[in-house]
Amino acid sequence: MFSQLVFYPIDLRCEHLFLPQGLNTYQPRFTWGLAGTGRNRRQTAYRIIVGTDKKAVANGVGELWDSGRIEATDSVLVPYAGKVLKSDQVLYWSVQVWDETGAVSKFADPAMLFTGLMDPSDWKAGWITRSFFPPDGRTPPQDTPYDNPYSALPADYHRREFVLSTPIKRATAYVTALGLYEFRINGQRVGDQVLAPGWTDFHKRIEYQSYDVTSLLCEGHNVLGAIVGEGWYCGRVALNHKRAGSHYGSRPAFLCQLHIEDKDNNVNFIVTDPQWKCANEAIIYSDLLIGEKYDARLEQQGWDCPDFDDQDWWNSQTLDVLPQPPVLNAARSCPIRKTSQFAARLLHKTKNGEFIFDIGQNIAGITRMELDAPHDAVFVLRHGEALQPDGTLYTANLRSAQATDIYISKGGQQVFEPRFTVHGYRYIALSAPENFDVAKINLTGIAVHSDLPIAGSFTSGSPMLNQLQSNIVWTQRNNFLSVPTDCPQRDERMGWLGDAQVFFNTAAYNLDTSSFFDKWLLDITDAQTNDGVFPDVAPSIVYTRFAPLPPRGAPGWGDAGVILPWRIYEQFGDVDILARNYGGMVRWMDFIERNNPSYIRCKALFSNWGDWLCLGKTTSKPLFSTAYWAHMADIMTCTARLLNRRQDEARFTAMHREICHAFQKAFVSDDGVLESDTQTAYLMAISYTLLDEPTRVRAISHLLRTIEETGGHVQTGIHGIRLICPVLAEYGHADIAYDLLMKETFPSWGFTIRNGATTIWERWDGWTPENGFQSANMNSLNHYALGAVGEFLFARVAGIEIVPGSAGRKFRLRPLTNRKIGFCKASYRAHVGEIVSHWRFDKDCLLWDVKIPPNCIAEAELPETQGDWKLDGNNIPEDMIHPDISGRRNRLEIGSGSYRFSLDTSSRSGE
Numbered sequence: 080m081f082s083q084l085v086f087y088p089i090d091l092r093c094e095h096l097f098l099p100q101g102l103n104t105y106q107p108r109f110t111w112g113l114a115g116t117g118r119n120r121r122q123t124a125y126r127i128i129v130g131t132d133k134k135a136v137a138n139g140v141g142e143l144w145d146s147g148r149i150e151a152t153d154s155v156l157v158p159y160a161g162k163v164l165k166s167d168q169v170l171y172w173s174v175q176v177w178d179e180t181g182a183v184s185k186f187a188d189p190a191m192l193f194t195g196l197m198d199p200s201d202w203k204a205g206w207i208t209r210s211f212f213p214p215d216g217r218t219p220p221q222d223t224p225y226d227n228p229y230s231a232l233p234a235d236y237h238r239r240e241f242v243l244s245t246p247i248k249r250a251t252a253y254v255t256a257l258g259l260y261e262f263r264i265n266g267q268r269v270g271d272q273v274l275a276p277g278w279t280d281f282h283k284r285i286e287y288q289s290y291d292v293t294s295l296l297c298e299g300h301n302v303l304g305a306i307v308g309e310g311w312y313c314g315r316v317a318l319n320h321k322r323a324g325s326h327y328g329s330r331p332a333f334l335c336q337l338h339i340e341d342k343d344n345n346v347n348f349i350v351t352d353p354q355w356k357c358a359n360e361a362i363i364y365s366d367l368l369i370g371e372k373y374d375a376r377l378e379q380q381g382w383d384c385p386d387f388d389d390q391d392w393w394n395s396q397t398l399d400v401l402p403q404p405p406v407l408n409a410a411r412s413c414p415i416r417k418t419s420q421f422a423a424r425l426l427h428k429t430k431n432g433e434f435i436f437d438i439g440q441n442i443a444g445i446t447r448m449e450l451d452a453p454h455d456a457v458f459v460l461r462h463g464e465a466l467q468p469d470g471t472l473y474t475a476n477l478r479s480a481q482a483t484d485i486y487i488s489k490g491g492q493q494v495f496e497p498r499f500t501v502h503g504y505r506y507i508a509l510s511a512p513e514n515f516d517v518a519k520i521n522l523t524g525i526a527v528h529s530d531l532p533i534a535g536s537f538t539s540g541s542p543m544l545n546q547l548q549s550n551i552v553w554t555q556r557n558n559f560l561s562v563p564t565d566c567p568q569r570d571e572r573m574g575w576l577g578d579a580q581v582f583f584n585t586a587a588y589n590l591d592t593s594s595f596f597d598k599w600l601l602d603i604t605d606a607q608t609n610d611g612v613f614p615d616v617a618p619s620i621v622y623t624r625f626a627p628l629p630p631r632g633a634p635g636w637g638d639a640g641v642i643l644p645w646r647i648y649e650q651f652g653d654v655d656i657l658a659r660n661y662g663g664m665v666r667w668m669d670f671i672e673r674n675n676p677s678y679i680r681c682k683a684l685f686s687n688w689g690d691w692l693c694l695g696k697t698t699s700k701p702l703f704s705t706a707y708w709a710h711m712a713d714i715m716t717c718t719a720r721l722l723n724r725r726q727d728e729a730r731f732t733a734m735h736r737e738i739c740h741a742f743q744k745a746f747v748s749d750d751g752v753l754e755s756d757t758q759t760a761y762l763m764a765i766s767y768t769l770l771d772e773p774t775r776v777r778a779i780s781h782l783l784r785t786i787e788e789t790g791g792h793v794q795t796g797i798h799g800i801r802l803i804c805p806v807l808a809e810y811g812h813a814d815i816a817y818d819l820l821m822k823e824t825f826p827s828w829g830f831t832i833r834n835g836a837t838t839i840w841e842r843w844d845g846w847t848p849e850n851g852f853q854s855a856n857m858n859s860l861n862h863y864a865l866g867a868v869g870e871f872l873f874a875r876v877a878g879i880e881i882v883p884g885s886a887g888r889k890f891r892l893r894p895l896t897n898r899k900i901g902f903c904k905a906s907y908r909a910h911v912g913e914i915v916s917h918w919r920f921d922k923d924c925l926l927w928d929v930k931i932p933p934n935c936i937a938e939a940e941l942p943e944t945q946g947d948w949k950l951d952g953n954n955i956p957e958d959m960i961h962p963d964i965s966g967r968r969n970r971l972e973i974g975s976g977s978y979r980f981s982l983d984t985s986s987r988s989g990e
């Protein structure tokens with residue numbers, strides 16, 4: 080019997096993903112959300128089905144697992160407990176749920192997942208590369224046939240022709256590259272992802288992608304094709320611009336294993352081996368930092384189709400000597416894709432004859448050029464984030480990144496989109512042959528990033544705040560490219576841990592980052608040294624200006640190895656991530672304690688960047704470092720408790736106490752002034768609970784003083800910025816928090832927006848009217864860390880907070896209503912369902928609409944305590960009210976459903 084009210088499972092995820100392409104575990108975990116009408120809806124039981132037949136699974140029949148009815152409210156990361164999974168399976172799973180009345184839902188539309196190649200022995204394919212010399216004595220092909228000052232390599236093209244004599248039931252391809260690849264079958268591109276397989280420390284680990292290619296193959300002749308570029312493996316990235324050697328290897332290689340199952344369940348394999356043939360073609364070179372040079376005249380039509388004459392191609396070579404074969408892991412996160420498009424507008428011609436185009440948004444991506452041009456015509460596209468006062472392109476801040484694409488026309492109508500490069504830019508400077516009519520060219524900016532599902536939306540009555548939110552989201556997209564990078568434009572683009580941990584919560588409100596960080600934590604673990612030191616950047620890099628060792632162990636950066644697993648747990652409820660990382664977290668704590676017996680973390684063992692990019696006075700580094708240590712001791716205490724490690728819990732509790740004691744002695748004067756007396760010093764001491772109660776009270780007033788002293792402006796660097804508005808609001812100074820947030824004078828977010836920012840700048844003074852651009856040595860206009868205020872927009876302006884560890888099953892709703900901004904509407908799609916908070920001042924009324932997903936509860940704090948709040952026009956039922964210790968009656972506990980709260984404000988309209 081079905082309930083009259085609707086109640087059913089939605090958003091089926093496995094291992095945080097809607098569609099896992101390969102599993103890295105025999106015990107995948109299932110998560111579903113719930114949708115339903117009515118209030119106080121709850122799941123009381125569930126039943127999961129897993130099988131290989133989609134239709135059967137939809138009807139509740141699965142040969143691999145039928146959990147049976149399980150009486151439980153769980154819907155997050157429920158582990159598989161069926162028959163042992165095998166490699167190379169396509170599975171479907173579904174779930175049905177029972178509500179609080181005992182009514183049962185239908186089964187959800189089954190979700191698909193690939194198991195991948197779970198055992199290393201499943202791999203039969205060998206790595207292949209394009210050999211320099213054809214073995215038959217033919218003249219070696221010119222490797223860099225054009226003027227190529229960068230010694231970047233031409234892309235490798237590989238092809239393999241084969242015949243299928245029986246009809247196919249199912250075909251799956253497992254593919255990856257040491258470098259970047261585009262995989263093709265019978266003239267068609269496979270999948271829609273780009274820049275695969277992404278970035279890992281290729282010495283240790285590489286991800287592969289799994290594709291269902293059944294529909295691309297046919298009986299008879301077939302061709303597999305691959306274009307392989309240098310990418311993160313052997314091209315330039317992460318300060319490697321001198322070509323002293325690349326971080327990981329010197330030539331790209333390709334790996335592919337195609338499983339073809341016929342009607343009788345026989346499986347045939349086509350794998351990369353010397354039967355493949357190779358050549359170079361139109362990509363003269365393609366590099367993430369330099370750009371791509373493409374000579375369309377060299378295209379070989381049909382090279383990836385049957386019936387192509389490949390007698391000029393020669394055999395690919397197996398690559399037998401890798402320094403150390405990397406572990407092959409199924410892709411854990413969402414693929415990189417081309418997402419939004421921006422039409423470019425021609426602005427003007429510069430004095431040096433370039434045409435300047437504007438795409439209106441600073442992005443990380445590529446430019447598509449559609450053109451009608453004569454044979455041999457050469458076009459050069461340079462990319463940059465800003466223009467100089469004379470209208471020419473500003474590229475000094477790219478440092479050695481050229482961000483330049485070169486295209487040589489094959490004649491007629493044609494389209495060019497570079498394959499293996501990404502530029503951080505808003506403006507394009509195009510050089511075309513003399514007398515060429517640029518009206519014949521259409522340029523479009525295409526954003527390229529890890530395509531994570533959208534999680535949050537935020538809009539308010541303040542255009543400036545809305546632009547700030549847009550700038551934050553774009554900066555996140557632009558820098559979430561396989562790993563969280565610092566910037567997409569200059570020759571750096573590294574996964575800096577400090578920036579990422581500061582921005583983590585903001586990022587998680589905007590996009591569903593669960594799988595992205597799950598994968599990146601492995602990069603961090605891969606980079607941890609034997610003595611427990613976490614890196615400052617992950618994936619680890621080799622050739623840098625920090626040679627001989629990559630930067631590591633910086634307080635606030637290396638510390639992310641402890642902070643991030645905890646925050647991921649808080650946000651997504653994934654305890655396994657904590658368990659998996661616990662050993663490494665403890666080793667880092669051991670290392671710090673061993674080296675700082677006085678409980679003041681004063682030794683800069685490696686790097687110490689402090690409160691990076693603050694203005695005015697700098698925060699004492701020992702104070703900064705010790706505060707992070709205390710924060711970690713706190714996290715370790717909670718983690719040990721959660722994992723039931725009693726001794727460790729006691730150890731870290733004691734450690735936190737020792738640190739606090741030492742901190743107060745070393746850094747706090749009698750009048751409560753902290754060493755260095757900066758906003759960040761107070762913010763860290765307050766947030767990371769380093770002070771006793773009377774000292775904390777005094778610290779707040781000193782914090783207010785430091786804000787007053789700067790005329791009500793922020794002065795913090797990237798570490799203080801995350802804390803400033805939340806701390807002010809938490810301790811009763813929401814008005815000052817709003818003041819900082821809404822400021823438009825220097826330094827502020829509003830100042831950057833007034834000056835045309837469409838992304839978050841690396842530095843408060845990235846550009847000022849007095850001084851123009853900051854030092855080109857380090858001045859990205861697309862750096863997310865100072866955008867860490869985004870968390871405050873969701874958590875306090877809109878009022879949506881997740882209760883840590885509940886994975887969204889419990890919320891805290893505490894909006895800070897504000898007449899100046901008039902309204903705010905935000906939503907957040909947790910894995911369990913969508914929550915909405917929408918408040919607005921409406922004539923004589925303050926209205927607050929909230930929507931809570933089924934199976935979830937919220938503690939709601941009515942924003943204005945004066946006056947009588949109503950629920951749906953009536954008095955609020957007594958059983959909803961949970962007075963706080965001081966007896967205030969504005970705290971409610973509410974179950975799922977939609978609620979409208981209203982407050983008559985007519986007597987206060989003059990406020």
Ligand code: BGC
Nearest residue numbers: 565571575577578688691857
């Ligand atoms: C990066 C920052 C990073 C910092 C550490 C800079 O070059 O852009 O994001 O945190 O270095 O020193």
